[in-house]
Amino acid sequence: MAVRAITFDFWCTLFRDAEKDERQQLRVEAVHEATGAPHGTIHAALDAVWQEFSRHHLEEQRTLRPEDAVHLAAQELGVTLGPAARRRLADVFATAIVRHSPVPIDGALEAVRRAAETVPIALISDTGVSPGRSLKRLMDRHGFTPHFTALIFSDEVGVSKPQPRMFEAAAEALQVSPGDLFHIGDLEPTDIAGAHAVGAKAALFTGENGTYRESTAADYVFAHWDDFVERLSGMV
Numbered sequence: 047m048a049v050r051a052i053t054f055d056f057w058c059t060l061f062r063d064a065e066k067d068e069r070q071q072l073r074v075e076a077v078h079e080a081t082g083a084p085h086g087t088i089h090a091a092l093d094a095v096w097q098e099f100s101r102h103h104l105e106e107q108r109t110l111r112p113e114d115a116v117h118l119a120a121q122e123l124g125v126t127l128g129p130a131a132r133r134r135l136a137d138v139f140a141t142a143i144v145r146h147s148p149v150p151i152d153g154a155l156e157a158v159r160r161a162a163e164t165v166p167i168a169l170i171s172d173t174g175v176s177p178g179r180s181l182k183r184l185m186d187r188h189g190f191t192p193h194f195t196a197l198i199f200s201d202e203v204g205v206s207k208p209q210p211r212m213f214e215a216a217a218e219a220l221q222v223s224p225g226d227l228f229h230i231g232d233l234e235p236t237d238i239a240g241a242h243a244v245g246a247k248a249a250l251f252t253g254e255n256g257t258y259r260e261s262t263a264a265d266y267v268f269a270h271w272d273d274f275v276e277r278l279s280g281m282v
Contacts, residue, residue, distance in 0.1 A: 049247060049282045051220040052161045053198075053213070055231030056171035056181055058254040060154045060190065065146035072146065076138040080131045083123050091122035099174050107209050109200040112140040115175045143176040143184070150188050151254055153271030160275050162193040164282050168216040170229065172200045172207055172236065195220055207233075208240025217244075228281065230274070234258035247281075249274070 054060055074088045083091075095118045099110050110118075116135045120127050127135070161167050171181060178199025185191045196219030200206035203215050210224070217224040225245030231237025232255040241248035242263065249266035251274075252259045259267065266281070268274045 048226065049165070049228040050222045050226035051165050051217070051228070052167045052282070053170045053216050053227050053229045054158065054161075054167065055229075055233070055237050055251070056169060057148075058151075058232040059230060059237075059251045060151060060158070060169075061148040061184065062151050062254050063148045065148075068146035069142040072142045073139055076135055077119060077123075080127060080135055081120075081123060081125045083125065087123065088119075091119050094122050095119050096175075103172065103174070103206055107206050108204065109173050109206050110175075111201055112136040112175055112177060115139050139175050140177050140180055143180050147184055147187075150190075151271070153275075155189060157271040157274050158190055158193050160278060164278060166195045166220045166222075167193060168196040168198055168220055169194055170198045170207065170212050170216050170231075172212075177201045207231075207236035208243060210240070210244050213240060213244045213246060230268070232258075234262055234264075238262060238264045 070092065073092060074085055077083065077088045078085055095115050098118055102108055102110050113136045116132050116139060158167065173181065178197065178201050181199065182191065182197055196216060198212060198216045200212060203212055205211050213224050213227060213229065217227055227241065227246035229237060229241035229246055230249045230251055232251050234250065238248045238250055247265045249268055250258055250262045250264035252267060252269050
């Protein structure tokens with residue numbers, strides 16, 4: 047089928063991570079203030095929480111929320127938190143990424159702008175402890191949001207890639223069929239496999255994550271966003 051819309055992944059596609067340790071420390075300090083637990087113990091507890099987030103994502107293909115992170119951390123630490131403390135920690139967990147932020151990958155904004163001049167575009171992003179509303183603030187900050195017709199986040203949809211619902215939600219927002227999409231992302235099991243499962247075309251972006259470069263089933267591979275811009279007219 048013809049490509050009638052383009053969708054982009056967020057992590058390692060439009061944005062590269064930065065200040066990860068600073069985000070972790072901000073959360074550790076907030077938990078320490080709320081519970082009095084030693085910093086080292088909190089670090090270990092949060093590591094266990096992130097592992098559980100990853101398990102849910104990989105095995106159950108759904109996204110936990112900041113509130114879940116707080117609940118799991120309290121369990122790991124063996125403490126009971128009141129409602130106000132839980133809300134305060136959930137807010138810190140959710141917004142730490144706004145204070146200590148990832149940064150746009152070189153050429154990503156121009157690629158998004160050029161794509162949006164050609165066809166409607168959407169974001170299809172899995173989230174973690176940083177929810178979609180926080181990622182949207184980063185996109186607002188760096189000028190991405192005005193180009194997008196829709197922003198699809200797994201914590202808002204209820205499942206994560208490669209579940210078809212993520213791609214179907216984007217297609218519905220763009221008023222096309224799922225098979226009309228052209229999705230670009232860095233992960234073979236979620237981005238490429240998920241797009242192909244709904245009949246869409248897919249491109250692997252390797253500029254930040256080259257893990258799947260030699261084994262991908264993607265229709266295209268882009269190492270730099272300049273590659274995408276140069277080939278855009280021939281793909282759409």
